[in-house]
Structures are given as C-alpha cells and as structure tokens.
Amino acid sequence: MPSSSASRIDPQTLRTTIAVLVGGIAVILDSTIVSVALHELAADLDTGVDTIQWVTTGYLLALGVVIPLVGWLQSRMGAKRLWIASLAVFLLGSILCAVAWDASSLIAFRVVQGIGGGAMVPLMTTMIMQASRGPERGRLMAMVALPTAVGPILGPVIGGLILGVADWRWLFLVNVPLCLAGLLLAWRMLPADGPATRVRLDVVGLVLLSPALVGLLFGLSNVTGDGGFARSDVLAPMIGGLVLLAAFVVWALRRRGAALVDLRVLRSRPTWSASALLFLSGASLYGAMLLLPLYFQELRGADALGAGLLLIPQGVGSLVSRTAAARLLERLGARGVAAIGFLLVGIATIPFAFADANTSIWLLMVALFVRGLGLGIVIVPVMTVAFVGLPHDKVPHASIVTRVAQQVGGSVGVALLAVILSASATATGSPALAFDAAFWWAVGFTVVAVVLSFALPGRKALAEDDPATVAAAEREASEAVAEV
CATH class of the missing domain: 1.20.1250.20 (MFS general substrate transporter like domains)
Structure with a gap:
C-alpha cells in the first residue's frame, strides 16, 4: 500500500x-x-x-x-x-x-x-x-x-x-x-x-518591464467602464505598455542571462506551454469571477453576500480535487490531467451559457462544484511542469514569467468578458442573453486550453525531471555568463 x-x-x-x-x-x-x-x-x-x-x-x-x-x-x-x-x-x-x-x-x-x-x-x-x-x-x-x-x-x-x-x-x-x-x-x-552570485540590476530592463506591466494592467482595469476598449484611459496605457514590453523582449534577448528576466526560459516547451495555460486559466478563473456574482445579483436578485455564498460549491470542488490532482499527475502526466481539468471547467460553464432568471439553482450549484473540481485539478500540473528541466538559477525567472502570465491573463479575461457583457446587453436589450454570450466566451477560453494542454510534457519527463536537460541548461547558462 x-x-x-x-x-x-x-x-x-x-x-x-x-x-x-x-x-x-x-x-x-x-x-x-x-x-x-x-x-x-x-x-x-x-x-x-x-x-x-x-x-x-x-x-x-x-x-x-x-x-x-x-x-x-x-x-x-x-x-x-x-x-x-x-x-x-x-x-x-x-x-x-x-x-x-x-x-x-x-x-x-x-x-x-x-x-x-x-x-x-x-x-x-x-x-x-x-x-x-x-x-x-x-x-x-x-x-x-x-x-x-x-x-x-x-x-x-x-x-x-x-x-x-x-x-x-x-x-x-x-x-x-x-x-x-x-x-x-x-x-x-x-x-x-x-545571497547567490552578485547580479547587477538590469536598470534598462526594469525601466522597460515594470512600466509595461503597469500600463497593461491599468489599461485593462479601466475596460469595465463605459466605452470599453475605446476609452482613452484604456488605449493609451495599453499601447504604451505593449510598446515597452516589445522593447523589453528585444533588450532581454540581447542581454541573455544578464537580463532582469531571462526570457530564454521560454525556449523550454514545459515553461512556454505552462505559461500559456496559466494565461488562459487566469482568464477563465478571474473572468468568470466577474460574471458569476453579477449573474446571481442582476438576474437572480441576490445581494453581494448572497452571491458570494452561492459560489461556495466552486470552492468546495477545488478543495475536493486537490489530493486527486496530485495522484492523477503521477498516473496520467501533466498533459492528461490539464486536459481533463480544463474540459471539466468548460463543460461546467455551459449550463450558465443557457441560464436565465428561472434556471434551477440546484443545477447551477452542481455545475459550480464540477467547475471547482476542474479548476483545482488544472493548477497542479500546470504549475508543476513549468519548471521541468530548468537549472536551479533559472527557476526564479520562470516563476516570474508564469506569474506575469497568470496576472495578465486574469486582467484580460475580466476586461474582455466585461466588454462582451456590456456590448451584448446593448445589442440584444436582454441581460439574460448578454450573460449567455459572455459565458460562451468563457467556455471558448477553456476549449483553447484543452487543445494547448497537449503541448505539456508527458509523465516520464516529470518523473525524471529530465536530468540531461538540466545539465545541458546549466552548461548553456555558464557559457552565457562567460560571454557577458
């Protein structure tokens, strides 16, 4: 046993x-x-x-x-x-x-x-x-x-x-x-x-990357107001943020190991695929956390606390699936577990895409529980494989990349679904139809994520943590430092 x-x-x-x-x-x-x-x-x-x-x-x-x-x-x-x-x-x-x-x-x-x-x-x-x-x-x-x-x-x-x-x-x-x-x-x-080896602060990289993230996050946070993406306080900071981000990418690739964030970690398939999936999981989680309370408040008449309490089944589902996710990861590998998790999230979101003010609340509670199961399963394999094959000193860089991906993904999901909800309400004149359209987009996020899950490494790579890849990456890092 x-x-x-x-x-x-x-x-x-x-x-x-x-x-x-x-x-x-x-x-x-x-x-x-x-x-x-x-x-x-x-x-x-x-x-x-x-x-x-x-x-x-x-x-x-x-x-x-x-x-x-x-x-x-x-x-x-x-x-x-x-x-x-x-x-x-x-x-x-x-x-x-x-x-x-x-x-x-x-x-x-x-x-x-x-x-x-x-x-x-x-x-x-x-x-x-x-x-x-x-x-x-x-x-x-x-x-x-x-x-x-x-x-x-x-x-x-x-x-x-x-x-x-x-x-x-x-x-x-x-x-x-x-x-x-x-x-x-x-x-x-x-x-x-x-302290590890003394590393000089990449001042240029800091001046480019931090304002880039601030611009993107600030612009996206303003999308929920009237006007959506057409607002000046959305377009200006987002365009500025994208320009600075592009400049940072060029700068970081030239600086290699001396960059503020070494983007060469994205050459690793586990890291880039996990980052992309964390972007989508952030969009799915935080985007839906905008829609779900609003649905219960605007269509079902719940107050803020009541809407929060109605979301408890989703949290319970995440709690229940925590242990199962680790065991499934060992048996199926990250690829299979992530695909199953995102599939559960997508299937459990579909009832909300058909829901109106009279939909059975018990059906929606079951759907939320299943959605929580999927969300709890997804995080474990994606966060685990993001670091497979990376040498010890590259882990902080991969951690920053994955965190930024999840943070920006959450902001994009909230902004996009808020605009879709508002535009659909204006076009149809029906709040119920507007929520249906926004939830279908949330389902779309998970469909893309299911497909992308197959880019994750298999069970063997995780079990071995790919020592050969680690050694090769460490040699490459040493050569890069010598070149700098």
Whole structure:
C-alpha cells in the first residue's frame, strides 16, 4: 500500500512549503477579499466609488512594479531574507490600511501591501520548486494550489461575512495573525541561505518591464467602464505598455542571462506551454469571477453576500480535487490531467451559457462544484511542469514569467468578458442573453486550453525531471555568463 504523500516528501522541503503557505494565504485572499467592501468604503470615507476603486487598482499596479524585481532581489538577499522582509512589509501595509483615515491614505497603504505581496507570490513558487524535484513536485504543488485556487473564490465570501459582523477595518486586521504566524514559521523552518552570485540590476530592463506591466494592467482595469476598449484611459496605457514590453523582449534577448528576466526560459516547451495555460486559466478563473456574482445579483436578485455564498460549491470542488490532482499527475502526466481539468471547467460553464432568471439553482450549484473540481485539478500540473528541466538559477525567472502570465491573463479575461457583457446587453436589450454570450466566451477560453494542454510534457519527463536537460541548461547558462 503506498505511503502517504507527506511521508514521501523530504522533511525540509515539507517544512519550507508549510512555512511559505501560512504566510502566503493572507496575500492570496487579500487580492479579492476587499472587492465586496468598495461601496461601504466609499460611504465610510466619504468619497465616490470611482475613487475608492483605486484601493483595488493601486494594489494591482504595485504587484506589476514589484514582480519583475523578485529574481534580482532573491540573488542579492537570499530567499529566506527576502521572504521575511516581504511578509513584514505586507503585515505593515495591513496594519496601516486598518488605521487609514481617508481614501488617499487607504489607497497609499494598499500600495504598501501590494509591494510586499507582489514579491511573495512568485517567490513562494520559486522556493518550493528549488527545494524539490521530480514526482515530489506534484504533491507539493497540490498543497500550493489549495490557496491559489480557492483564495479568489472564497475571498469575497470571507469579506462578506466579516462585513456582516464587523467594521471594514477587520478586512485588513484579519491578516495580522496569519502574517505573525508566517513570520515565526519562516524564521524557524526556512533553511538559511545567503545571497547567490552578485547580479547587477538590469536598470534598462526594469525601466522597460515594470512600466509595461503597469500600463497593461491599468489599461485593462479601466475596460469595465463605459466605452470599453475605446476609452482613452484604456488605449493609451495599453499601447504604451505593449510598446515597452516589445522593447523589453528585444533588450532581454540581447542581454541573455544578464537580463532582469531571462526570457530564454521560454525556449523550454514545459515553461512556454505552462505559461500559456496559466494565461488562459487566469482568464477563465478571474473572468468568470466577474460574471458569476453579477449573474446571481442582476438576474437572480441576490445581494453581494448572497452571491458570494452561492459560489461556495466552486470552492468546495477545488478543495475536493486537490489530493486527486496530485495522484492523477503521477498516473496520467501533466498533459492528461490539464486536459481533463480544463474540459471539466468548460463543460461546467455551459449550463450558465443557457441560464436565465428561472434556471434551477440546484443545477447551477452542481455545475459550480464540477467547475471547482476542474479548476483545482488544472493548477497542479500546470504549475508543476513549468519548471521541468530548468537549472536551479533559472527557476526564479520562470516563476516570474508564469506569474506575469497568470496576472495578465486574469486582467484580460475580466476586461474582455466585461466588454462582451456590456456590448451584448446593448445589442440584444436582454441581460439574460448578454450573460449567455459572455459565458460562451468563457467556455471558448477553456476549449483553447484543452487543445494547448497537449503541448505539456508527458509523465516520464516529470518523473525524471529530465536530468540531461538540466545539465545541458546549466552548461548553456555558464557559457552565457562567460560571454557577458
């Protein structure tokens, strides 16, 4: 009889995973827990919703600024020091948000939170992937996928429950015990590591990439307003962001291993295929998280908390599928598990594409549970294989690339589905038909993802972690450093 997952994982690797998960849960929940409180925040701080929206937008843009720097910061500080410093910054931002006295101070303090959180999310994946190898990674990623998949779903629910019994300031104070526990565990359980080889900061790359991500994320965040993609505050930052991103790609390919983010990791099929699938999974998850609450509110008459509670089956499905995903990964490989997961997500979204105000709520609850099963299954193989065959020093670069892909994919999914929903409502004059059209687009994301899943490596590559490829990549990296 096979031993338990925990017993087959290296003890130090398991301790590292537990330590970063405890601190990381607060960051993952924080990305959506505030979304249900915008109207209450606007009323309490005596400002408009358009201003208080920057509580979310400022946090998002801070992530875009910090994420590209994580690889360089890790090389200068070491993973343990950077993790503890980032978690401390996030804790400070949470406390400051709880004592904010007006909208401007709250927005500024959310940026502080975003700076800490922006470093933690890619670093969490990097630390776990660098500490593990082979089949062990699938079991570890099943643990990491739990807050990653469930956090965006349960965030609004937890936020609504907190607002039901307490002041909005507790949305931020709830982070304090998690952060303190995370700091204690990080200090006690993370292995000590000093800075790696001193790497010069690629200033040109930073000046190109960080503003590029900020421009793209800011432009996409404005799409939900009237005018969609035709708005000047959408087109200008997006075009600017795309131009800067193209310039960064040219610059990074010339700089090779000395670039802020080494894009040569995308030469690896596991990395580029996983990045593309994370883009699509981000679009599917976050795009649907725009549509689903709106459907329950606008067509079914639920309030914000009621809509959040109706999404609980999706979170339960993700919880249930977590263990199964790791076992399926070992038996079927990433290719088969990802295809099955995206297929479940697509099939379970179809009932919403036919739904109206009178559709059986129980049918939709079952569909949400199945959709959660698919989402929980998808994250594990995609995040696991993204690092197959990469040498140790390239893992931070791959982690940044995959995180950016998921973040931008989520923003694209929200923006695109918001525009489709608005345009369809105008064209048909029927909210029900507008939601049907938007959900069909969400199904389309998953169809593309099912096809792309077959570009992932098979079970053999994951089991062996392709040592020959790792050695070849390490030789290539050494040659590149010598050339620079």
